[in-house]
Amino acid sequence: MIIIDGYGYADDMRPVLAVVEARALEGRKLFTRFNDGTSCVTDLAPLMSKPLFAPLKDDAVFRNVSVEYSAPSWANGEVDLAPEWLKVHCTANQSAYRTTGAP
Numbered sequence: 001m002i003i004i005d006g007y008g009y010a011d012d013m014r015p016v017l018a019v020v021e022a023r024a025l026e027g028r029k030l031f032t033r034f035n036d037g038t039s040c041v042t043d044l045a046p047l048m049s050k051p052l053f054a055p056l057k058d059d060a061v062f063r064n065v066s067v068e069y070s071a072p073s074w075a076n077g078e079v080d081l082a083p084e085w086l087k088v089h090c091t092a093n094q095s096a097y098r099t100t101g102a103p
Contacts, residue, residue, distance in 0.1 A: 017083045018070030024063045028056070030072060032086050040090035044081075055079055 021033035025041065028048060033039040047053045055075045056062045065072050073080040 016070070017087060019067050019072055019083045019086065020070075022065045022067050022072035024065050028062065030065065030081075030086070032072060032083075034083060034087065035070075038087075040086070042086050042089050053079060 015035065018035040019032050020035050023031040025031055028045040030042050030044055032042065048057055056079060061075055065074055068077055071080045071083055
């Protein structure tokens, strides 16, 4: 519980993490910018062996990424990724993207 202006709240009221921009890169990598001001690149190649991500093996489908409901989405919403998962799986060089912007 937290207290704000004398009122108690059950939640800590942190903003929900959301993707505000997503762009497909070469090599099955995904650039994402988050609502907290950070951005990073995530290698999605390891996911391609999983049946759920089979549609993303098609280059045209992978390149056609959009942001729907604060998450990157493909194939008319058939495939999506949670912003929290992306944040955890960002590459080690994400700090370069924080300062320089999109690749």
